[in-house]
Amino acid sequence: MNKIILAGLMSALMPLGAMAEGDVDAGEKVFKKCKACHAVGPNAKNRVGPVLNGIVGREVAIIEGYKYSKAMKASELTWDVETLTIYLANPRKFVKGTKMAFAGLKKDDDLENVIAYLAQFDLEGNITE
Template sequence: MKMILPLVALGLLAQAQARAQDAAAGEKTYAQCRACHQIGETAKNTVGPVMNGVIGRKAAEREGYSYSNAMKSSGLTWDEATFADYIKDPKAKVPGTKMIYAGLKDDKRIADLVAFLKQFDAEGKKAP
């Protein structure tokens, strides 16, 4: 029994590390978002709003972007769980959204994308 517990603990630790967020991998996933969204200190709203400081921000509150009525009335705040749910199927989460993206289904890639996004504050400064 004494040998089983450490082995179980090691197994759980390995699983947690496998699910750990990887910002560098998230940057690669973000490449597909760049067609519509910018991020960083020089980012501007384009087809979609700037993603600076998105994690923790209320939906439809990026100044200077024309959001859909559906997004304005969604009541969402982009915490990690809400963003992950949204990015899997944007039109299901917010029916009427202007976002035409079909969705990202892979949980690991979503976690990595969130890690990448979390690096940027509202002004687009990247945390060291």
């Protein structure tokens, strides 16, 4: 089954209130691998990759001023916990043609923790409780 379709089915079955489970502090450490290309927080700016503020629950390819790949624009995904988990494990396999050069996070704990870290930022980059 196509992984994009599978991710869509998984997110449709996920409860609306489902949040990222993981250790935010550990996720901040994992995010250091992402900082060369991405930023979060109130003063975040697009870099090689787009700003990740408010990513959990956000549609793909919507950050103004960032030039997304055709593959990402066409994916019609929503970045929920399930989709982020699959994507961050192997970005180029999940969205063939993505510009993201990162090989992926291989440890389940790293995936859970970095998603928990990212989930705390709203669209303006403020930390929500």
